[in-house]
Amino acid sequence: DVKVTQSSRYLVKRTGEKVFLECVQDMDHENMFWYRQDPGLGLRLIYFSYDVKMKEKGDIPEGYSVSREKKERFSLILESASTNQTSMYLCASSPGQGVYEQYFGPGTRLTVT
């Protein structure tokens, strides 16, 4: 079974803090993704990566950056957290090479006060 793990289930941070969300997958997948889920808005893509050190902006990249130094790990960085970044953050991975199903981690509920 594919396993995608996220470093924290719940996180509370203050406005202006730098926040790191870590995601690790154990199936040697090529592609990794970060989404946020908000009520009434579904899942929105923040950033994705199709290879080590490669990244592409998703639909809502403003206020975020990412890092992928190793194939199995994809980090989401909030440079200066703001209250409108309070959300559920979901990491996913997919094999690539014509396989489109994505496998998700359990999510991190981030609250910025």
Add this chain to the structure above:
Amino acid sequence: DQQVKQNSPSLSVQEGRISILNCDYTNSMFDYFLWYKKYPAEGPTFLISISSIKDKNEDGRFTVFLNKSAKHLSLHIVPSQPGDSAVYFCAASNTGTASKLTFGTGTRLQVTL
């Protein structure tokens, strides 16, 4: 611009009956479609998918129908069970775009006894 739309935020169905969840899309470049199921405090899990070369795909109690001319897909669950109570997201991909998925806003299904 919401390219994938789930116009029913919620649906209630009696146990044993059929659940029909609907999804519409606007981007004619989408050629692969997926359904995900999400329980509270968990990440979405992949349920079933369909390629645009088909109009139906079945897996046990779950069947997905695709009407390309109407840009509409639906998920049928029969018979519905209480454990099916969850939020269901449809997602779409243009298979030429590095496995990116565009998600709908979700439909909360409640299966009552």
